[in-house]
Amino acid sequence: MKSTAVVFDRPKQLSLQALELPEVKVGQLEVAVQYSGISTGAERMLWDDSISALPGMGYPLVPGFETLGQVVKAHTGSKLKEGDMVFVPGANCFSGVQSMYGGAASRLVVSDQLVLPVAGELGVDAVLLALAATAYHAVSGGGMHEPFTPPDLIIGHGVMGRLLARLTVAAGCPAPTVWETQAEIAQGAKGYSVIRPEDDPRKDYQAIYDVNGDACVLDHLIQRIRPGGEIVLAGYYKHGLEFSYPTAFSREARIRVAAEWKRSDLLAVNQLVNSGQLSLQGLVTHVQAFHTANAAYETAFGDVSCLKMVLDWSAHA
Structure with missing residues (x-):
């Protein structure tokens, strides 16, 4: 066949x-x-x-x-x-x-x-389960250790950024801020705010999750964390990543790479979707x-x- x-x-x-x-x-x-x-x-x-x-x-x-x-x-x-x-x-x-x-x-x-x-009524939205599991894994680590600090700032309001923001809100954590430079993509937030980087004066974020995959943004993000804060690289990066050591040193910054999802992450997000805690609607x-x-x-x-x-x-x- x-x-x-x-x-x-x-x-x-x-x-x-x-x-x-x-x-x-x-x-x-x-x-x-x-x-x-x-x-x-x-x-x-x-x-x-x-x-x-x-x-x-x-x-x-x-x-x-x-x-x-x-x-x-x-x-x-x-x-x-x-x-x-x-x-x-x-x-x-x-x-x-x-x-x-x-x-x-x-x-x-x-x-x-x-x-x-999966539930048949999910329809086309079911294709988003892998991305949802990827976003979940960035915080959960696949259940192999204690969950990481959830994001209070997310870089990028594409599908991955939206799912990460929705998961954060669904978990009962404080609503994150999302940075987005393109006005068209900035629309559609529910339960959290989306702003341009230049409109955000904060420099005390505890956990910044980048899902844009911009290899040039690391220095700027390090300047926005509080001492001991964390930058999570959760995007796909075509080029090598570099950062200024003195700035990172002064903040004792932590940089973590989020790997691909595990089976436990997929099961977890499917349960969240089935229970109504996580919506996949409006992303396709x-x-x-x-x-x-x-x-x-x-x-x-x-x-x-x-x-x-x-x-x-x-x-x-």
Whole structure:
């Protein structure tokens, strides 16, 4: 059986290809994809070949780690059954291409231990679970130690910044301030304030979380923390990071890198969504049919009004 997949043939060039789908084995599921999100972090760096040092990196490759689909075939003994809706954080089921991360396709064969059952009423918003888990992990650390200090300042009001702000408010913590320089993106805050950096006089933040991925902002952020404060790098950085040591020294600054989410983070945010504590609504701004993938990727990476682009696979025969 063939699956139609988005394939990055080389940097900044993609095609839709019919790839052979393997047979479902013990412990696996076949999933008919309904939606797959386009990541403007990791996936954008795959697109322009700025993370070529990753193990297994190479072209051609199938991207995608934000996938919602329906189980159409489950092996005997699986806890999941046909008709169940699942979130798929990537797949590795195609031959002849790299799977980085392999979820942008019409059909997938995946381990039933990898997917996450989700409520069907979430619909397209379910693709945001990976980003929500990433934001959650930046504070929780994957449950491997005590939670970190939550943000009182967030840099960037894109999807990641909004989710981090929503999670902070949902946890009952003081509402964070969010910095955003683009007026169009600054709109849509609920329960917290969004301001321009130049309009903020504060220089006593305890925990500043950067989700913009701007490698040049570190010195400026260090000047905004109180002594012993922390800068959390939670974005994707194409270039090396530098900072002025005397300023950091005078504040005894701490700089922490937030890694990718763990399974425990995904389970936690799914529970928050199911309980109504965390809303994913209003973050998916663009949905396009899979056969317009070229235009969709151009919009996702080039249109400032596009917070989140999703490919719709539901009409695939």
